[in-house]
Amino acid sequence: MNKLAELVFSGTIRGALYALVALGFVVVYKTTGVINFAHGGLLLLGTYLTYNAHVTWGLPFWPAVALAALLTAAVGVLVERLVLRRMVGRPVFAVVMVTLGLLVIVQQVVPAIWTYERLNLDDPWGVRAVAVAGVRVEVKDLWTLGLTAVALAAFTLFFRGSRYGLAMRATAFDQEAALAQGISASRVAALAWAIAGAVATLAGVLLAAGSGGVEPGKDLIALAAFPAIILGGLDSPLGAVVGGLAIGVTQALTAGYQPVHAAFLGTSFDSVLPYVVMVLILLVRPYGLFGTRTVVRA
């Protein structure tokens, strides 16, 4: 029973990170229709900027995270303005490839500046652990859960309650109608990219804290989060959370039990399980669990 509880907990942590990454994707997709493969690049950049601000420049941890989030948000806005803005109205594959091209660039620029070495983020949690209901839990993991919940709640409040949130929802619903109401589409797009950059930084920091470490290749979680996004539906923030948690827990359970009970699937099957789930989900519900039903079937 203890093993099960541990697996569910670690899966929930993983899922929370997926949800945080997915949120960044969904915000951009919902408001601008761009599926941003470069999101992992923003995550990488945010993590390294935090490292730079905290370890190299000696800022305290939280101000360093805030500064990095701000800078990454600025990079997001810049990318939107300089590149994605020019791609409006272009075919889907072109937009997908532009973001992939950006990802390729970031993946090389980051190690060129900070080397390939695994760096220690020197976060306040380290590898300390406490026992919660008999289960050994890392302090960092509790913070991950808490901060993810706060970030998601803050986003929901902003999205539902604030003037700009309303503008974003209106743009997502019908861009032309939103424009006719005097909503600036370019400002909404910039805002979406800024939020994506900030959220990506938070996700990256949580991923790299403690035993995680700062290293190139951490952006892979953004690709691993795709199944969570698809599961929840590309344009649903709620779906991002549910999908993230579902995938995270399934993955942890698979990692715990599959090597014993279904060994024929091979080692580290858990790392591809999300994609299996994704393909199965898409066969049954091509628009995900909470997505808008706009996908056309052949």
Add this chain to the structure above:
Amino acid sequence: MGTPAAFARRANRPKAPPDPLRLLPTRASRLLALALVAGLALLPLVLDSDLWLTVLLFVGATAIGALGLNLLTGFTGQVSLGHAFFLGLGAYTACYLGNPVDGDPAGRGLPLVVWLPLSALVPGLVGLVVGPAALRLSGNYLAVVSLGLVFLGAHVFNQWESVTGGSDGTAVLPSLALGPVDFAALGGLTRNQSLFFLVWGLLGVATVGCANLIRSRPGRAMQAVRDREVAAQVMGVSLVRYKLGAFAISSGLAGVSGALYAVILTFIEPGTWSLPLSIQFVAMIIVGGIGTTVGGILGAAFVGALPELVRRATDGVPFVARTASEDGLSLPQLNQILFGLSIVAFLVLEPRGLAALWGRARTRSSRR
């Protein structure tokens, strides 16, 4: 030649405009094609740089895959990031069937005429099986699912050790003999020189095949699907049939491309067939020119030659590290950055790629 009167009639007949449906409509284009083929046939004999010969081999092999992806993405409008998976499938098919029986790892020792067609057929059939799932989706969803295919494929390649050698990789040494003609050693030529004829010969066949497909009925149907699905359906074009067909042909060409790629490399591992390779192929058709037959080849040449060109161009540039001990940007990093930049730049500035640049240059020169 006939009577003088008949000769005069023929001479006075108004000159017919070139038939656009012909593959090479004008005499100039026919001559150009002939010169191109002759030049290419001589190239491996006169080129004294083995390095550039290797680059050309990779260009030829990848161009076949790029032609296939262009059929799917450029002409039928379906985004796929799963191309690397089909390349891997072709490579492992060739390796398993063609490797010598007593080799390590053991293969089936089958001849070229068996393993090469099968390295197209197996991925093509797998494409037909996976296709229906993928083609229910469109646009963004299709991109993400085809991405999943690459990850799932990598898992299979890693685990199926008896065929793929697992994560340790496997040597690829199938027989390259076609009857008395051995493409590993053509009378007195090196392996690379001999391979050149096989690779570029197959590329020639694939190019003509694609060009013919595009200008015939199925090709027009595919383009109708790309331009507007509903309109295509109204005209009686079966979406399922042409999308699946394009998917299967594209996968088959990817398989041949992968098999040749593996033969040139002589050693492959599962990591070869991952997302970066898929990105490379999509980059090829973007840079070369989406929806043009030459585009895939031009793009493959660009992507294939870029590393070597960068290496030469940066000789003595201070911030570029030549060796691991030097500070600064390493060459592979610079390559990748330029690669990424060229994807973004082409998409933003010249979405129709090198083929359009070439076309524009030609119109300008003919206007003069």
